[in-house]
Amino acid sequence: MVSITIRSLSKRFGDTVALDSVSLTIEPGEMFFLLGPSGCGKTTLLRHIAGFYTPDAGKVLFDARDVTFVPAHKRNTAMMFQSYALWPHMSVAQNVAFGLEQRKADPENIERRVGEALDMVRLRKQANRKINQLSGGQQQRVALARALVVRPDCLLLDEPLSNLDARLRLDMRTEIRRICKEFGLTTVYVTHDQKEALAIADRLAILDEGKVVQGGTPRQIYRFPFSTRVASFLGETNMIRGVIESEVGTDKLWAVKTDFGQFWGRLTEKNWEPTKGDRVTVCVRPEAMRLADYAGARNTISGKLNHYMYLGDTAQTVLSGAEGQEIRVTELHPTGRAPDSDTELFASSAPEDTLILRR
Amino acid sequence: MNSLITRLRSLPPASVVTFAVAGFLFLIFFVYPIGITLKEAFFGPDNTFTLEFVSMVFLDPLYLEGLINALKMAIFSTALAVAIALPLALIADRFIFPGKAILSSLVLIPLILPPFVGAIGVRHLLGKEGSFNTILESIGLVNAASPIDWLGAGGLAGVVVMNALHLYPIIFLNVTAALANLDPAMDEAAQNLGCTTWKRIIKITLPLIMPGVFAGCTIVFIWSFTELGVPLMFDYTRVTSVQIFHGLKDISGNPFPYALVTVMLASTILMYIVSKLLFGRSNFAVSGRASMAAAPKHLPRAQSFACTAAFSLVTFLAVLPHLGVVFVAFAGDWYNSVLPSEIGFSNFAEALGNEVTLSSIGNSITYAVLATIIAGIVGVAIAYIVVRTNIPGREALDAMAMLPLAVPGLVLAFGYLAMTREGQTFDFLVFPEAASQSNTGFLRLLGRMLGSIFSKVMDDGNPIVILVIAYAVRRLPYVVRSAAAGFQQTSVSLEEAARNLGASPWTAIRKITLPLIAANIIAGCLLAFSFAMLEVSDSLILAQQREHFPITKAIYSLFTSLGNGDQLAASLGTWAMLFLGITIVGAGILLGRKLGGLFRL
Incomplete structure (x- = not known):
């Protein structure tokens, strides 16, 4: 178990800034996710940890050891590639044994550990198969076994589930978490699938245009995004523009004036003391809104029904507000019938679920 | 920094x-x-x-003739190669015929057969006492007393035939590649507007594959322009490449072989530039990849066998010189007969x-x-x-x-x-002994050292x-x-x-x-x-x-x-x-x- 520290890491490719002074600390044994839209720099950061790239500036530390210029083969990380990168000219067992051979393990030891690793991913029977005789899910498990069998200091996963179908993805993500926790591995996991990240991450960092825009536990980031970009990248959100009026009450709530009337909400950004007239965006998650038959005193949006989508576990009602703005309301376990079209609808949110973000 | x-x-x-x-x-x-x-x-x-030496190349009638002959050799060889390869490529692209897969590989064989060796065979087949004349004599088309020299024009015809039979696969490969990149919809659009098959080939297909044709032609042209082995075997001596070869004996102090080589290199570069300028930009055939694969058509029986025959004939003709070589090798005596009279x-x-x-x-x-x-x-x-x-x-x-x-x-x-x-800087590569004792020239010290090492294992x-x-x-x-x-x-x-x-x-x-x-x-x-x-x-x-x-x-x-x-x-x-x-x-x-x-x- 090692901790991984990234210090002001920067990397350019030609004119493109891939990483812009990224700093992060990943605790020993932690399952850490790098999440972001494609091209945000998350894979580049992972490859710096693996040692395939050297930065233009900044450092990578494993515990206190500076590994910035240590070549990839001397880092004792184990990476699972998006394409799996299994060697087609070797059998399953040979693929898994490769890392142990490089570590000069004795043959008996290699055989035993390869066997154990294949048991762990339930592929012992396929040990002598060639890679192209395996299904996608089996290949994914070989890649995992090959990475884990060397008992790496940390496990690096580059979108490991993106080539699998939806059902298998669900099974494998819990499986990966179980194995990582069992081995006590420090794991860095790159994905653009927010559900995957929310489901199994201990902590995660959102990257955008080469910068870390927010880090924290899934709950912190989902509930209290620092910016509208984070809010809209992670899950759905309703955004209403407004200006700050005043602080209200004692719960650090603030009142915001919008086209839909007054909203009370809370600040997510630390060290920010708003003043009257500051331009802000009010963000409310669709599932934090409730449909009502009447207008409340505040935190209420009125509008005509735009459309209604029944999705089984949830139902989404979309209202068209005064300025043509669409507001989404998600209802869990929908049992009632769809609202009539052209009826006036009201949607409201509790002040503690209403976020005020700087514009 | x-x-x-x-x-x-x-x-x-x-x-x-x-x-x-x-x-x-x-x-x-x-x-x-x-x-x-x-x-x-x-x-x-x-x-x-x-510029005296280089200009002398153009003023000396013998050298000038050599250059003109080299051009003739290149132009005729290229033209003949296109005439052979272009129809074959079009047929292979459009139609399905018996044995297509194997024949379209066989048709490439000549590229790897040494034309230099094949020339021996051609001389026996097309020479005055060769097989071809014997066949014609036996059916009374040629008088045995005055046989025709099919190698003609001091061997030029033989050289051209040999070069073309050797190099047409290059054009075939380039044209088939261009055809494969051609969107069949372009042809279908013309057909849809009422254009006949032949008109479509001339008006649509050929203009679009021109870059491919010329890419192949450039290689063939330059290759045959500078070909040495084939003209040498046909005794076609008044051509630049052979003149350079014969000029080798006295290259010390004689600037003309150098000048000839320089002119040859310059012409080659000029040809590349011209072909790039003319056809480099109008590369529309490969600009858009085909939206769908071309579907070769089945032909009526007789026509499809005609395609097979065409491919077989070309392959046979291209291999013939080398078959001739094999016959010559096995022959005890081979004059005035279709096949060798003795085999052994x-x-x-x-x-x-x-x-x-x-x-x-x-x-x-x-x-x-x-x-x-x-x-x-x-x-x-x-x-x-x-x-x-x-x-x-x-x-x-x-x-x-x-x-x-x-x-x-x-x-x-x-x-x-x-x-x-x-006496040159790198003489130690061939004359280590001499180099190790020599005292003049650039980098001599290094040359002497390396020369004395090399001289241990090889003779001058x-x-x-x-x-x-x-x-x-x-x-x-x-x-x-x-x-x-x-x-x-x-x-x-x-x-x-x-x-x-x-x-x-x-x-x-x-x-x-x-x-x-x-x-x-x-x-x-x-x-x-x-x-x-x-x-x-x-x-x-x-x-x-x-x-x-x-x-x-x-x-x-x-x-x-x-x-x-x-x-x-x-x-x-x-x-x-x-x-x-x-x-x-x-x-x-x-x-x-x-x-x-x-x-x-």
Whole structure:
């Protein structure tokens, strides 16, 4: 178990800034996710940890050891590639044994550990198969076994589930978490699938245009995004523009004036003391809104029904507000019938679920 | 400054060193020989610049005639090759006919058969006492007393036929590639608007594939413009390449061979530029890839068999010269008869008993094996750098490695001869003994040192070092291309995965990448080997003494000797073709259908 520290890491490719002074600390044994839209720099950061790239500036530390210029083969990380990168000219067992051979393990030891690793991913029977005789899910498990069998200091996963179908993805993500926790591995996991990240991450960092825009536990980031970009990248959100009026009450709530009337909400950004007239965006998650038959005193949006989508576990009602703005309301376990079209609808949110973000 | 250091630090040092070494070798064995030729052509004895020698080439009636003949040779050969290849390519693209798969591979065979050897066969088939005349005489079309010389015009016709039959596959490959990139919808659109088949070919297809046709034509044109072996075998002496060859005997103090080579190189470069200017930009045929694959049509029975017949006939004609060679080799006597009157192995026995043939086979194998090893190592290293690293200037390295394909072999061979003459900087490569005692010249100290080392293992005049280098440089492109293709098809992450698991970069290449692209490398090396075995220009020019002759020079020397020399030459040629056949079949099996890609521009 090692901790991984990234210090002001920067990397350019030609004119493109891939990483812009990224700093992060990943605790020993932690399952850490790098999440972001494609091209945000998350894979580049992972490859710096693996040692395939050297930065233009900044450092990578494993515990206190500076590994910035240590070549990839001397880092004792184990990476699972998006394409799996299994060697087609070797059998399953040979693929898994490769890392142990490089570590000069004795043959008996290699055989035993390869066997154990294949048991762990339930592929012992396929040990002598060639890679192209395996299904996608089996290949994914070989890649995992090959990475884990060397008992790496940390496990690096580059979108490991993106080539699998939806059902298998669900099974494998819990499986990966179980194995990582069992081995006590420090794991860095790159994905653009927010559900995957929310489901199994201990902590995660959102990257955008080469910068870390927010880090924290899934709950912190989902509930209290620092910016509208984070809010809209992670899950759905309703955004209403407004200006700050005043602080209200004692719960650090603030009142915001919008086209839909007054909203009370809370600040997510630390060290920010708003003043009257500051331009802000009010963000409310669709599932934090409730449909009502009447207008409340505040935190209420009125509008005509735009459309209604029944999705089984949830139902989404979309209202068209005064300025043509669409507001989404998600209802869990929908049992009632769809609202009539052209009826006036009201949607409201509790002040503690209403976020005020700087514009 | 800081970023430069981190930049350098992030480059793999082994690759940087390889890059530097490859660039250095390129300077010495590619730029320098051409440079020294240019220097001798443009600078007089007192080291003053002069255009006198080059302009003399155009003023001297003999040299001018040589250039005009070379142009004739190139134009006619190219035209004939297009006439053969274009219809075949169109047929292959559009129709399905019996035996299509095998025939469209067989039709490529001539490319790998040595035309230099085939020339012996053509002389027996088309000569005054040859088979063709005998057939015509027997049916009364030709008077036996005054037979027609089908080789005509001092051998020009024979040279042209041999060149065209050798080179048409290059055009065939380029045209079929252009046709494959053509969107069939363009043709269908014309058909939909009421255009007939023939009009569509002329108005739609041909204009669109012109870039492909001309790309092929440029190669064929330059190849036949500078061809040495074939005109030599046909005694077609009044052509620039042969004039250069005969001028070799007295190149010290005689600037004209240098001037001839310079003119030849300049014309070649001019042709490339012209073809790029004319057809480089209007490359619409490959601009958009086909939205759907072309669907070849089935033909009525008679027509489809006509297609089969056309392909078979062309292949047969192209192989005929070499069949002729085999007959000559087996023949006891072959004059005024369709087929040899006696068949036997006496020529083979005699050829194997001849000291020149035996040593030449051994020499060629030695030269070719060494050259293949060098080309293999350097070629794979270059391909790796070009495909897998981000060293600045790697594109230049790639272009550099491909250049030997574009520069005529004759020019390079001449440059090597010039740079290793006694008293020149690199004379220690051929004359180590003399070099170790010489005292003049640039870099003499180094030359003396290396000369005394080399002289321990070889005698003066042994061309092994320079021949191996020449073979390796000329065959490098084949290895680079096929290895680069292998690297491109093999995902980098396979190598990264190995490094991630603790394999050093070199181990990762050795255990993962090299085994995966072994087929490509072996195929490239086999091609390099077989072409080195039958190389003409370097062999004829650089091997001076009998005991050092490679196969091709031995064939030439036997052929020009009296008695049954041509039959001995033919049996040696048959051996050589057998060798070639085995290696090419091996390469074909390893590389599959990608073999053709090596001959495309």
